[in-house]
Amino acid sequence: MSEIIYRDAKITGPQDSQPQQVKDIFPHISPVKKGDIVAIKIHPGEYGNTTHVRPVIVRTVVDLVKEAGGIPFVTDTTTLYKGMKLNAAELIEGAAMNGFTHASMNAPFIVADGLRGGDGEKIMINGQALDSITVASALAGADSMIVISHGKGHPASGFGGAVKHLGMGCLDRAGKIRVHEVGKPSIDPEKCIQCGICVETCPWGAISPPEIDHSKCCGELSCADSCPEEAIIPPHDATDRMQERLGEAAFGPVKALEGRIGYINWVYDLTPGCDCFNFSGERFVADIGILGGRDPVAIDAATIELVNERMKENGRSIYHIWGVDPWVHINAAQRIGCGKKEYKLTC
Numbered sequence: 558m559s560e561i562i563y564r565d566a567k568i569t570g571p572q573d574s575q576p577q578q579v580k581d582i583f584p585h586i587s588p589v590k591k592g593d594i595v596a597i598k599i600h601p602g603e604y605g606n607t608t609h610v611r612p613v614i615v616r617t618v619v620d621l622v623k624e625a626g627g628i629p630f631v632t633d634t635t636t637l638y639k640g641m642k643l644n645a646a647e648l649i650e651g652a653a654m655n656g657f658t659h660a661s662m663n664a665p666f667i668v669a670d671g672l673r674g675g676d677g678e679k680i681m682i683n684g685q686a687l688d689s690i691t692v693a694s695a696l697a698g699a700d701s702m703i704v705i706s707h708g709k710g711h712p713a714s715g716f717g718g719a720v721k722h723l724g725m726g727c728l729d730r731a732g733k734i735r736v737h738e739v740g741k742p743s744i745d746p747e748k749c750i751q752c753g754i755c756v757e758t759c760p761w762g763a764i765s766p767p768e769i770d771h772s773k774c775c776g777e778l779s780c781a782d783s784c785p786e787e788a789i790i791p792p793h794d795a796t797d798r799m800q801e802r803l804g805e806a807a808f809g810p811v812k813a814l815e816g817r818i819g820y821i822n823w824v825y826d827l828t829p830g831c832d833c834f835n836f837s838g839e840r841f842v843a844d845i846g847i848l849g850g851r852d853p854v855a856i857d858a859a860t861i862e863l864v865n866e867r868m869k870e871n872g873r874s875i876y877h878i879w880g881v882d883p884w885v886h887i888n889a890a891q892r893i894g895c896g897k898k899e900y901k902l903t904c
């Protein structure tokens with residue numbers, strides 16, 4: 558059973574500030590050895606999103622890594638959807654617009670999977686859905702890693718935390734496509750009004766309404782969100798199958814780094830949507846605090862249970878945010894060997 562360190566969000570003075578919470582947690586979760594090149598994996602948020610992890614949290618981790626003798630770099634990967642993360646140039650620009658710069662973080666920000674997401678390393682994982690997955694090369698090649706995740710809701714996985722960060726955010730483009738490809742949608746011709754919005758949304762030129770070319774489509778479903786008529790429909794089992802793959806893919810970075818990963822879940826500003834959204838929705842529950850651990854399954858299990866405990870007062874759980882059960886991807890991650898759901902919470 559792994560230990561999860563928890564600092565409550567109730568702040569009464571500087572001894573409870575968020576940077577201090579990180580300083581309290583770090584010695585318990587750090588995998589850093591002297592001389593390590595250390596990836597600090599973050600999501601800097603889309604432009605327009607203002608509820609992502611703050612640069613000062615990252616700065617605190619950078620300074621702690623340096624104190625431990627490590628050589629830190631802060632990093633993220635490109636995306637499959639249009640926005641500020643489709644390629645490395647825009648991702649670095651977008652991160653700077655949200656305040657993630659060398660000056661603010663005291664370490665360089667680099668893109669882990671190259672200019673267009675093509676820079677990855679194949680890792681055999683022997684899962685039920687995925688035999689292998691490709692991990693962003695700068696992460697697979699690091700000596701150790703700290704994954705800083707924003708705990709929040711997510712339309713595809715119910716909850717987004719450490720496992721989601723590993724099984725999607727740490728992959729290169731090909732890896733992300735492997736996870737998403739079970740979501741390739743179709744257009745209902747009866748509902749489609751030929752407005753063309755989806756054509757503009759799709760980065761892969763896959764749509765000629767009412768047809769979608771599945772040889773070009775990667776299943777990331779930004780078109781479905783954009784359609785004003787709800788005419789774009791994914792396969793009925795897409796969410797569960799995507800979550801199964803997500804949980805299994807999380808084993809890729811865990812295996813590549815042979816477990817030399819520490820996890821921080823920053824569970825403030827709990828929005829329904831993820832930090833890929835170019836806006837921030839209203840918080841669905843009060844701040845929880847910061848958790849740290851060495852097991853991604855255990856830290857997410859602890860986070861979900863703390864959130865559910867808080868939501869219970871209103872007869873709800875995180876499931877009710879999107880009608881998506883987050884335990885599907887957590888269970889898949891446990892089954893393949895990423896970690897175990899059992900934990901001991903140390904406050």
Ligand code: SF4
Pocket residue numbers: 744748749750751752753754755756766783784785786787788789
């Ligand atoms: S966005 Fe929807 S309604 Fe508009 S063209 Fe695409 S499928 Fe049709």
Ligand code: SF4
Pocket residue numbers: 740741742758759760761762763764769773774775776777778779780781
């Ligand atoms: S057709 Fe839709 S799901 Fe497929 S790549 Fe384009 S936007 Fe993504």
